Structures are given as C-alpha cells and as structure tokens.
Amino acid sequence: MRLTFSAVSKTFLSLRGPVRAVRGVDLAVGEGEFFVLLGPSGCGKSTVLNLAAGLVKPNSGEIRLGGRVVASRDGKVFVSPKERNVAMVFQSYALYPHLTVFENIAFPLRVAGVTKDEIDKAVNQAAGMLGIGDIREARPAELSGGQRQRVAIARAIVRKPALFLLDEPLSNLDAGLRASTRSELKRLQRELGVTAVYVTHDQTEAMTLGDRIALLRDGRIVQTGTPEDLYERPETPFAASFIGQVPMNLVDASVREEGGDLYLRLGEARLLLPPGPAARVRSIGSAEILFGIRPEHIGIARGTAGSPVTGTVTSLENLGREVLLQVRVDGLPLSVLTNDKSIREGDTVALDIPLEAAHFFRKESEP
Amino acid sequence: MSDQTQVRLLYRAGALGIAIFSLGPILYMALTAVSVRPDFLSPDAGFTVTAAHFVSVLRTTSLHFPEYLRNSLIVSGLSAAFCVAIASPAAYAITRLPLPGRILFLLCILAVSLFPPVSMVSYLFQVMGNLGWINTYPALVLPYIAWILPLSLWILTSYFAQVPADLDRAALIDGCSRLAILRKVIFPVAAPGIFSTALLAFIFAFNEFLFALMLTTDHAARTVPVGIALFEGLHGEIPWGVVMAASVLTTVPVVLLTLVFQRRIIQGLTRGAIKG
Numbered sequence: 001m002r003l004t005f006s007a008v009s010k011t012f013l014s015l016r017g018p019v020r021a022v023r024g025v026d027l028a029v030g031e032g033e034f035f036v037l038l039g040p041s042g043c044g045k046s047t048v049l050n051l052a053a054g055l056v057k058p059n060s061g062e063i064r065l066g067g068r069v070v071a072s073r074d075g076k077v078f079v080s081p082k083e084r085n086v087a088m089v090f091q092s093y094a095l096y097p098h099l100t101v102f103e104n105i106a107f108p109l110r111v112a113g114v115t116k117d118e119i120d121k122a123v124n125q126a127a128g129m130l131g132i133g134d135i136r137e138a139r140p141a142e143l144s145g146g147q148r149q150r151v152a153i154a155r156a157i158v159r160k161p162a163l164f165l166l167d168e169p170l171s172n173l174d175a176g177l178r179a180s181t182r183s184e185l186k187r188l189q190r191e192l193g194v195t196a197v198y199v200t201h202d203q204t205e206a207m208t209l210g211d212r213i214a215l216l217r218d219g220r221i222v223q224t225g226t227p228e229d230l231y232e233r234p235e236t237p238f239a240a241s242f243i244g245q246v247p248m249n250l251v252d253a254s255v256r257e258e259g260g261d262l263y264l265r266l267g268e269a270r271l272l273l274p275p276g277p278a279a280r281v282r283s284i285g286s287a288e289i290l291f292g293i294r295p296e297h298i299g300i301a302r303g304t305a306g307s308p309v310t311g312t313v314t315s316l317e318n319l320g321r322e323v324l325l326q327v328r329v330d331g332l333p334l335s336v337l338t339n340d341k342s343i344r345e346g347d348t349v350a351l352d353i354p355l356e357a358a359h360f361f362r363k364e365s366e367p
Numbered sequence: 368m369s370d371q372t373q374v375r376l377l378y379r380a381g382a383l384g385i386a387i388f389s390l391g392p393i394l395y396m397a398l399t400a401v402s403v404r405p406d407f408l409s410p411d412a413g414f415t416v417t418a419a420h421f422v423s424v425l426r427t428t429s430l431h432f433p434e435y436l437r438n439s440l441i442v443s444g445l446s447a448a449f450c451v452a453i454a455s456p457a458a459y460a461i462t463r464l465p466l467p468g469r470i471l472f473l474l475c476i477l478a479v480s481l482f483p484p485v486s487m488v489s490y491l492f493q494v495m496g497n498l499g500w501i502n503t504y505p506a507l508v509l510p511y512i513a514w515i516l517p518l519s520l521w522i523l524t525s526y527f528a529q530v531p532a533d534l535d536r537a538a539l540i541d542g543c544s545r546l547a548i549l550r551k552v553i554f555p556v557a558a559p560g561i562f563s564t565a566l567l568a569f570i571f572a573f574n575e576f577l578f579a580l581m582l583t584t585d586h587a588a589r590t591v592p593v594g595i596a597l598f599e600g601l602h603g604e605i606p607w608g609v610v611m612a613a614s615v616l617t618t619v620p621v622v623l624l625t626l627v628f629q630r631r632i633i634q635g636l637t638r639g640a641i642k643g
Contacts, residue, residue, distance in 0.1 A: 050536075053536075053540055054539075055536055055539060055540070056542075080539075081539045081540045081542075082539070082540075082542040082543070082544075086540060087540065088536070088537065088540045090533045090536070090537060092531060092533045094531065094533035094534050094536065094537035096534065096538075096552060096556070097535075097556055098555040098556055098558075107538075108540075108541035108542055109549070111541055111542040111543055111551075112542055155541075293510075307392055
C-alpha cells in the first residue's frame with residue numbers, strides 16, 4: 001500500500017522547550033517497496049515511523065495510506081493505529097512476557113476477533129515461515145535474542161498488514177545473526193509483497209535492504225534515492241560522509257581558471273579538471289569548495305615517481321581483505337583503501353586521485 | 368578468635384537481640400493465650416496449658432468475636448479492592464499519558480496521605496453521623512480507601528513504570544484500545560505488583576484502630592482490633608486470656624499472608640519507597 005507524507009511536522013513539548021523532531025517531511029513510498037529511513041540518532045527517523053503507525057499525531061501536514069488520509073491536522077482527521085492495519089517490529093521486540101510464543105503471535109488476531117481455527121492456521125503459517133514452529137509453547141524469557149526477533153516478526157506478518165514498519169529491528173542482535181536476519185527480512189518482504197518502512201542508523205543495513213533510502217538529519221530529509229544514487233551522487237557533504245563503509249574524504253580545496261581550463265588546488269598540488277568535473281565545479285560558482293573523494297577510489301603506490309599528489313602514511317588499519325591508510329598530503333588528512341599490504345606506516349606514497357569520481361560541494365552548504 | 372568469627376558473633380547477637388525485642392511481646396501474647404492464669408510469670412502461679420480461652424473466644428456469643436472477624440475481613444477486603452481498582456488506572460495514566468506536572472501531582476497525593484488520621488476523626492464522626500452511617504461498613508470503607516489510596520498509587524506507579532512503554536505501543540498497533548491494553552497487557556505483566564499492593568492495602572485496613580474505634584458502636588460493624596480492646600469480663604475485669612487468644616487468632620492470618628508473600632511485599636514497599 002502506498003504511503004505518502006506531505007509537509008508533515010511534529011514538535012514535542014519538553015521541559016527544556018519544544019523539540020522539533022520532524023520538520024516538513026515529504027515522502028512517497030510505493031506499493032511493495034522496501035523503504036529505508038536512515039540517519040544519525042536524534043534525526044527524527046523513529047518519529048516518522050511512529051507518525052506512519054499512528055502512535056504520534058502530526059502538528060501539521062497530511063499523511064495518506066493507500067490514498068486514504070489517515071492523519072491531517074487541517075482536515076481534522078486522525079485514524080488510530082488499530083484502523084490503519086499496520087504492523088511494527090520494535091528494537092526491543094516488545095513481546096508480551098506473560099504470553100507464550102503462540103499467544104504472542106496470535107495476539108493481534110485475537111484482538112481483532114478472528115475465529116480460533118483461522119488463528120491456528122495463520123499462526124502456524126507465520127511460525128513456519130520463520131522456522132519457530134517448535135517453540136510455540138515457550139515464553140519470551142526462555143528465548144534467545146534471535147528467536148525473540150523471529151517471534152516479533154511473525155506477530156507482525158500474521159495478520160497480513162498493509163504496511164510493515166520496522167524500528168531498528170536488528171540492533172540488538174550480534175553481528176553474524178544480524179547479517180543472516182537482514183537477508184531473511186528482505187526475502188520475506190519480497191515473498192509477502194508488502195510495503196515496508198525500515199528505520200536504521202546503520203548505512204550498511206540501509207544500502208543492502210533498501211529499494212530506496214531517505215537520509216534524514218535534524219528532522220529533515222536530506223536526500224531520497226536508491227542506494228546507488230546516495231553512494232554515487234550525494235547531494236550534500238552530510239550525505240557524502242554518512243553513506244559508505246568508510247566515510248568519504250572531504251577536504252577544503254580551491255579552483256582557479258587559467259586559459260579556459262579549471263585547475264583544482266589540493267594542498268600544494270595543482271590538478272587539471274577534466275570537462276565533466278569542471279562543469280560541475282563551475283555550477284557551484286565559487287572558488288573555494290569542499291572536495292570529496294571516496295577512500296576506495298584513490299589509487300596508491302609507494303614512492304613519489306612523477307605523481308603530483310604525494311603524502312606520508314600516518315596510520316594503518318588492516319580490515320582483512322583491504323587496508324585502510326591515513327595519509328597526510330600537505331597537511332590534508334586523506335583516508336585511502338587499498339589491497340597493497342606492503343605499505344608501512346611512515347612510507348612516502350603517491351596518490352592517484354581520479355577526478356571523474358570526485359564530488360564537489362559548496363563550502364558553506366550544510367545539510 | 369579471628370576477625371571473621373567476631374563479626375559473625377556480633378552479627379548473630381545483634382540479630383537475636385532484635386528478634387527478642389520484636390517477637391517477645393508476641394511470644395508473651397501466645398503464652399498468655401494458652402495459660403490458665405494470665406500472671407504465669409509470678410512465682411506462685413505456675414504455667415498450665417489450656418485451650419479454654421480459644422474455645423470461649425469462639426463460643427461465647429456475648430464476645431461477638433466471629434462477627435468482628437467477619438466485619439474486619441469484609442471491610443479490609445472491600446477497601447483493598449477499591450484501592451487497587453482506583454489506583455491501577457490512575458497509575459497507568461500517570462506513567463503512560465503525557466500529563467504535565469505528574470511529579471507535582473504525585474507529591475500532592477503524598478502530602479494528603481501525611482495528614483494524621485487523628486486530626487480528621489472528629490470531623491469524620493460528624494459527617495458519618497449526619498449521613499446516618501455510623502456503625503455501618505461504608506463508614507469505615509470510605510475513609511480507609513481515602514487513607515490507603517495514596518500508598519497504593521505510589522506503589523503501583525513504580526510497578527507500572529517498569530513495564531516497558533514499547534509493550535503499550537505494540538498493543539496499540541495490534542489493535543487494542545487503552546483500556547484493553549490495561550486489561551490484557553499491563554495487568555498480567557504487573558500482576559505481582561498489583562497483588563502485593565492489594566495485600567498491603569488489606570493489611571493496613573485490617574490493622575486500623577482509630578477510625579474503627581470512633582465510627583462503630585457494636586458488633587454490626589466493629590472490627591477485630593477494636594473489638595478485642597473492648598472485651599470485658601463478667602465482673603468488669605479484663606479477661607487477659609481471652610483477649611490474647613483472640614489476638615492470636617487475628618494475627619495468624621496476617622502472619623501467614625505475610626510469610627507466604629513476604630518477598631513480594633518487601634519488593635512492593637521498597638519500590639514505593641525509592642521510586643517515583
């Protein structure tokens with residue numbers, strides 16, 4: 001079912017004054033889409049989810065679910081969570097501790113007054129899909145974290161919701177389980193064909209799960225797009241640094257026009273900008289810019305032979321397959337990912353910076 | 368003697384001292400109840416065991432002990448039931464709904480409970496007199512509810528505050544109304560807390576003396592503590608053996624309840640004490 005937000009805002013009142021958790025958010029989640037809300041803690045992503053669920057009323061704007069207005073301050077409409085037919089998985093799992101696994105999964109159906117036979121069938125099917133049929137009679141306290149997670153997911157899917165909301169569901173799992181549950185969630189969502197909105201602060205989860213991602217900061221959407229869009233075409237320095245296993249390098253640089261050509265000045269180095277990047281730099285319309293390049297795009301070689309950009313390796317982290325180097329270039333700190341494990345701390349290295357893959361931002365442009 | 372042994376010895380001596388100090392009167396009560404003569408400690412009396420006092424407490428109709436006990440159980444039971452019934456939704460609202468100034472509210476409630484009962488009893492007597500309720504159950508149940516409610520509310524608030532709010536949100540999404548959440552999720556999850564609150568309220572009402580003394584006149588509504596205090600012998604002397612036997616009979620249910628559920632009661636009291 002489609003979910004749309006139009007200029008939705010939410011302000012919470014606290015003792016220290018109003019907290020503007022969500023500020024004029026517009027978004028549209030398509031039918032059957034896996035949509036991820038990504039952002040640092042306190043960015044308002046969970047509030048957006050609660051607004052969609054109907055746990056929180058917006059102060060302004062309009063929320064539609066499948067074309068029907070479910071919350072609108074101006075239209076004086078508010079549809080309770082009960083009538084929205086949404087399901088939610090919580091970070092804390094929120095299983096009812098006094099009920100067995102079976103009763104937990106059956107709970108939404110019992111509240112809805114479904115007959116016993118149908119409940120049995122639906123619960124068994126949901127439990128079967130998640131491989132928890134054998135622990136039906138256990139209570140939540142007896143389960144491991146992974147099992148609790150599965151019960152929570154089963155409870156969410158059992159009544160075939162129109163919208164599936166997930167609030168950091170993997171944060172309490174250990175790393176191995178997190179990866180396997182991640183792929184299982186994706187498979188489940190595809191099988192059920194249900195629209196899902198997933199909240200996380202983990203960019204890896206966002207990149208691997210999302211059909212599209214909305215990146216949030218301070219209650220606003222910074223950028224919406226496919227994982228590829230966000231990785232390859234970040235629109236702001238924040239988006240650039242938030243997406244990517246290792247954050248993008250962002251350093252101050254300046255540009256100079258000489259005889260029709262644009263040159264980038266990076267530390268002491270002077271690099272000729274090819275036509276593509278040059279056009280992008282021109283569109284910024286400023287000589288002082290923020291230059292961004294991903295660590296995995298920088299080439300590196302020992303020695304300084306003929307390279308315009310050289311630096312010294314100041315530290316080194318072995319990530320297994322790759323090595324993450326911190327290189328100082330004329331006072332500018334740059335991270336570099338490389339497969340070359342022969343490089344040592346203190347080595348002088350030549351860097352190959354592919355300007356085609358670089359990003360250029362207006363210097364004062366925050367979010 | 369090593370330090371550790373000394374510590375252990377002192378610890379045990381201290382514990383024994385406190386136990387004797389607290390349990391001595393109760394032991395004396397029990398012994399008097401089964402002794403033929405109440406002055407069994409004097410050299411010329413001697414200690415002879417008898418069950419006669421218990422028999423006369425239960426059999427002598429003029430003592431009205433069974434009626435007193437019935438009154439006590441009904442009054443205390445009603446008070447406890449009403450307290451929990453009123454305090455649970457209140458505690459739920461305090462812990463879950465966005466109430467501005469909830470701490471102030473709780474403190475006001477606490478302040479009300481600090482009024483000494485003796486300052487209100489004469490006024491209560493007038494009110495109940497005008498209503499014509501003197502010597503009826505409502506005359507006791509209503510003040511007991513007012514008196515025990517703040518404590519119940521504080522204890523329940525601290526219990527409910529420990530039930531994760533995510534459970535409420537999950538139940539809301541699963542289609543429950545607020546009342547259904549209270550009934551289907553909060554009550555079962557906080558059942559130990561509700562149970563111990565009810566138990567405490569019951570014991571408080573059961574032990575109350577002042578209101579019961581002033582607001583009842585005879586066995587139609589008089590409760591056990593007052594009834595026992597007003598026992599009279601045939602010739603105006605105090606029948607110590609019977610008084611003590613009645614006291615033992617009254618104490619037994621409370622002691623049993625407390626022993627069986629002691630851990631929960633202590634939990635309830637300390638939670639109420641340190642958490643808001």
